[in-house]
Amino acid sequence: MADPRDDEQLAGRLVAVTALGMVLIVPPLLAQFDRTDRVFGVPILWAYLYIVWVIVIGLVALISGRSR
Amino acid sequence: MLQTWVIVVISVGYLGLLFAVASFAERRADTGRSVINNATIYALSLAVYETAWGFYGNVGTAATDGVGFLSVYLGPMLMFALGWLVLRRIIRVSRRLRITSLADFVSARYGKSAALGGLVTIIAVVGIVPYISLQLKAISNTFEILRRHPDITSTSELGNVPLFQDTGFYVALLLAAFTILFGTRHLDTTERHEGIVAAVAFESVVKLVTFLAVGIFVSFWVFGGFGDLFSQAADADLTGLFTVREETGYGEWVWLNVLSMLAIVLLPRQWQMIVVENVDEGHLKRAMWLFPLYLLAITFFVLPIAAGGLLKFGKTVDADTYVLALPMAEGPQVLALLVFIGGISAGTSMIVVETIALSTMVSNSLVMPLLLHTRSRLAHRADVARLVLGIRRATIVLVLLLGYTYFRLAGEGPALGSIGTVSFAAVAQFAPAILGGLFWKGGTRRGVLVGLLAGFAVWAYTLLLPIFADAGLLPASFVRDGPLGIELLRPEHLFGLSGMDSISHAMFWSALLNIGGYVVVSLAGRPDAAERVQAMQFVEVLAEPVRERRRWQSRATVGELEALLERFLGRDGAQRAMSSYPGRSPESSASEAAPELAHFAEAQLAGSVGAASARLAVDAVAGEEHIGTDDVMEMIGEASQRVELVRRRLKLLYDATGGIGTTLDVTQTAEELAQVAVPRVADFVTVDLAESVRRGDEHGANGTGVSTDGVGTRMRRLASSGIRDDAPLFDTGDMITFVPSSPTVRSLESGQAVLVPRLGDSPGWQAVDHARAARILEYGIHSLITAPLPARGTMLGVVNFWRSEKPEPFEQDDLFLAAELAARAAVSLDNARRYTREHGMAVALQRSLLPRALPEQNAVEVASRYLPAQEGVGGDWFDVIPLPGARVALVMGDVVGHGLHAAATMGRLRTAVHNFSSLDLPPDELLGHLDELVTRIDQDAVAAGDDTAITGVTCLYAVYDSVSRTCAIARAGHPTPALTHPDGTVEFLDVPSGLPLGIGGLPFESTELPLPEGSRLVLYTDGLVERRDQDIDTGLLLLRETLARADQAPEETCDALLDALLPDVQSDDIALLVARTRGLAAGQVAEWDLESDPAAVRRVRGAVSELLAEWGLEELVDTTELILSELITNAMRHGTGPINVRLLRDRTLFCEVFDHSSTSPHLRYAASMDEGGRGLFLVAQLAERWGTRYIKDGKVIWAEQTVPPGTRGS
CATH class of the missing domain: 1.20.1730.10 (Sodium/glucose cotransporter)
Structure with missing residues (x-):
């Protein structure tokens, strides 16, 4: 069993990532990208959401991979 | 295709x-x-x-x-x-x-x-x-x-x-x-x-x-x-x-x-x-x-x-x-x-x-x-x-x-x-019930039931019914116009809420009712015992596992449980389950299953058929099928109340262990016992002890601390405590005689605590004091537990627990608690009693070793104080020893350590100093002899296997000569004395410190210094100036200031010093000696120098007889002349060089003859035909005392005669 303090730290970091993800995918930040324009030929919101998704996945992988 | x-x-x-x-x-x-x-x-x-x-x-x-x-x-x-x-x-x-x-x-x-x-x-x-x-x-x-x-x-x-x-x-x-x-x-x-x-x-x-x-x-x-x-x-x-x-x-x-x-x-x-x-x-x-x-x-x-x-x-x-x-x-x-x-x-x-x-x-x-x-x-x-x-x-x-x-x-x-x-x-x-239940302990079954039902109903109404309507299973008007045309109830615009898509609308209403119902109903009620146990297991799952409390004693046999598992899991499954049981495997299938096994079986079943079903199934087999859910809840509730009660009692006993016996005082310990039990055990508590216990005496010959005579058992009320002060119980200090039938005597005789559920029904208790008993009952005190205070096989007394506020009488459980409390307190009381006794013995011993009254002498005016330490006696001592020649020896010593051993050693050393001083040794030599003695005592102690060897003795020895007004001082590691000059200046004398006694090594050194008449010499032990919380210099400074303040008599000086320097908590004993010097007036001393010539003897005799007549001591003329002539003759015969003769008129008359030889005179019984050799014999007969003392370049032989009454002090 891991040290409870490590566990607490892991949990804290994950909560922070979740909060970040949540803020990024709901208005008002979402509304900033909610346009019909395209960047690099693809819809801007579509690209934005997938980038957020990749960032969250990456952070979670990084955080949970680091903890033993 | x-x-x-x-x-x-x-x-x-x-x-x-x-x-x-x-x-x-x-x-x-x-x-x-x-x-x-x-x-x-x-x-x-x-x-x-x-x-x-x-x-x-x-x-x-x-x-x-x-x-x-x-x-x-x-x-x-x-x-x-x-x-x-x-x-x-x-x-x-x-x-x-x-x-x-x-x-x-x-x-x-x-x-x-x-x-x-x-x-x-x-x-x-x-x-x-x-x-x-x-x-x-x-x-x-x-x-x-x-x-x-x-x-x-x-x-x-x-x-x-x-x-x-x-x-x-x-x-x-x-x-x-x-x-x-x-x-x-x-x-x-x-x-x-x-x-x-x-x-x-x-x-x-x-x-x-x-x-x-x-x-x-x-x-x-x-x-x-x-x-x-x-x-x-x-x-x-x-x-x-x-x-x-x-x-x-x-x-x-x-x-x-x-x-x-x-x-x-x-x-x-x-x-x-x-x-x-x-x-x-x-x-x-x-x-x-x-x-x-x-x-x-x-x-x-x-x-x-x-x-x-x-x-x-x-x-x-x-x-x-x-x-x-x-x-x-x-x-x-x-x-x-x-x-x-x-x-x-x-x-x-x-x-x-x-x-x-x-x-x-x-x-x-x-x-x-x-x-x-x-x-x-x-x-x-x-x-x-x-x-x-x-x-x-x-x-x-x-x-x-x-x-x-x-x-x-x-x-x-x-x-x-x-x-x-x-x-x-x-x-x-399900979210409120599950996520809420995972983080919040307060949720109740009722809350979930209400929340779920409400949420589900709203969901069905606002989402499911419109879909049915869409699919043609319901009339479309139901959704469009609401049921029976009631617009307020339109499923997609409930209560007129519009402007939302159907999912948001449905989620808003269902979440509101679901969460609201869950929280409000949960808060309105209270989780019962079973819910609390489960809440704990869920919410604190990441902490250490909480063992589920056993609900009751199982009545199933191992075989029955096995059969049960087999029915649910099949033969293989049951065998697998049983073999994975971590506890001790049961001996036979007919033996009664341990509750843990039943619990284990239930857990195994829970995996297959769910927690609720598993419990019902095990209940059925364990013969508890008649126990309904409510009963089980009640049992858990009772059990947790019981656990709480036991916990409170343990806490009380724990507090009692810490709270009773903080001091070694019998009365205070008894008071602590009385206080710790109020009001948690009883409303009033009184402690009665045998008189001998209070005084600290050892048990009587019959082995009991409690004395019994024809009338009954007598004990003194030593402490009482209560929720109020006006209870008509016996007062503290009262001597109470208990009749043999009283609960007190019964508990003392049986050694067991006695429970009197209703005092009104106890004639034995009332017989102690009928009038008082009536008043006590009237006051409302109705139930009593009397617990004996046992110590080392005897009874010190009893502690009484009285109840007045709660209407129920004391119960058996209270009896155990009271007995346990009393047993613990008795140990502390016994310790206090033994300490009181030993302390008293040590103090008595020390007092007997210290001088009761200082001897009368005129060389110094002295005052002394001795204050034993609060905890135990110490090894401080002091002495004033008159010496021949109008001199006086002042002694101050300190044996390191406390207790009987230190006091006994001090006694030995004090006697030794007395003996050495009678040899009239100079201070440095005296300390040298004392050093040898201490070393020998230490060696004896070590040889005897005693591990309490004296670790150190300090001593100061001073001899004051009131004729020459000089003082010779030597010290062995002792604090240096303070000297107040007649003009009020204060100094700490510069006397070589020397090593403490018993260490051996360097010889001691005497310092001689002139002391004008009226100087105050202050001797003390370190207890006076040394304290744990302050530097020794602070104490010395305070001492100096106090001495400088006024020119006072020794008695006042002592009082002033103690007033200024006595600490609040005295951890070491203190000895203090103040001596104000006097000088022998010139008219009281006469001196003649003689050459070694027999004719000189006659001249001196003449002068002496004149002087004595002048001093009003005619009665002593003959004896003095005789003594002087014998001594002078001896000096002339055995000594060399000039001879000095001195007469001192103090309280007694001193005749001193000084010569330059250091041969020692011996008292001889002369043979009848001897011409000489009768001198000293005569002197011994005529004088009160006589002796020799050695000085720098020769010796003095002296003789002392008592001055007849009536002429003294002229």
């Missing part, structure tokens, strides 16, 4: 492949090499989330709502980021409590409530069946579309297919077979399904690969990449798809995110995969990012395909089938076939897992509790395992047929997507 048979063969072949994968995994598991014990497989198996609804329906949703479809996938991403907090708790709880379904979880969390489990099951079934039908419909439709290849048929054109030609029907049957085969192979306590998990993970890979293949095909084959695709879409005015704002709306977007976040945990199939099938909670760490990554990959091409479909087909083809239609229209047949397989994968995996999860819930939380409740004989039936499996299999078939029926009935309902959302909304109703 795809032949139907080809499609059928491939489909059946694919399902066969699944069978193979599943049975491979099962075989591997049987040999102990589980394939699913792997984080990646775990993450893939979670992808059961991607159903046919997702596989086909996402594109359909995207074709109308654009990017908005992603909300259903972003929620799971967030929930999995929180996986370590939320999911791990659920997994841990479920593992520990052997919870195997969502319904069981809710039921277990709220006191193992069967009602809650049933309700959750019903909601799940109602919410999920349409979802299952959705899958069947998708498979059936795509089969038909594919069959009509190359025509692209819209679903609406498919029309109704006859039952026996409908693929959906056969798929349902096939899946039922598959699920039954791998899902209910045997009853296992963990409910894991290796084969199914492996098959689902495999299907997840198939889904992903096929969908990616279509996506790539559409994006890069049909169109020229994303840029081309999206610019064409923009040109076709499809830009609405690129946003959330236009087609979905933010309200729905946020709600869908929340919904999917909850659904990813609360959908029964997700629960099954995440929680139940989890092998190792460590797998969660990888799944936390791998599963969202899977979802990202499988949704990536949804929007391109939707846009592509819209561009290619427009509205001619149902958007839900674009995934299939695009490859059919544009690409190779194989690709279309692959998509079909992917769709089957998505649909079947969902159906299989969902039905297993539902069947577990239905059998464990709905059917079994009902059966066990109504027919408790069931638990005794042989082979319940088969019954349970039967129920599950029936449930699987039933659920699938229900799904199929719904699909047939609802027919061409709304798009696939909306039904999925409705299911999400149904399971979201």
